[in-house]
Amino acid sequence: MPDIQIERSHNLGIDAARTIARRWVRQVEQDYGLSCSYEEGDTQDLGRFSRAGVDGRVEVSGTAFKLHATLAGLFAGFSEQIEHRLRTKLDELLGEGPQKGRAGSGGDEGEDDDAYNDKDWR
Numbered sequence: 001m002p003d004i005q006i007e008r009s010h011n012l013g014i015d016a017a018r019t020i021a022r023r024w025v026r027q028v029e030q031d032y033g034l035s036c037s038y039e040e041g042d043t044q045d046l047g048r049f050s051r052a053g054v055d056g057r058v059e060v061s062g063t064a065f066k067l068h069a070t071l072a073g074l075f076a077g078f079s080e081q082i083e084h085r086l087r088t089k090l091d092e093l094l095g096e097g098p099q100k101g102r103a104g105s106g107g108d109e110g111e112d113d114d115a116y117n118d119k120d121w122r
Contacts, residue, residue: 002079014062
């Protein structure tokens with residue numbers, strides 16, 4: 001089963017990072033039909049997301065976002081595209097915009113006419 005791991009460092013502090021993480025969780029919940037939960041901690045939060053073929057978590061601290069997802073079944077065949085979309089959405093929320101040249105980015109930044117798109121998850 002393909003695994004996706006994304007880590008982004010930041011200097012936002014826990015309150016601002018929490019706001020971004022909650023926005024990201026709501027967005028992927030809506031866009032991909034995922035079942036999500038979010039637990040706040042003193043220094044680190046944990047968001048979990050799942051649906052048939054997708055299971056993952058995002059750890060949020062005052063200095064980093066760490067996302068881990070496992071894809072199975074039909075989703076496994078689209079792991080590169082899914083990873084690219086997840087990276088792009090997180091980077092947009094962090095204010096970095098599309099990241100060209102990052103490892104595992106898929107290579108087709110800015111193009112939405114591939115065989116996979118966000119609404120195909122529903």
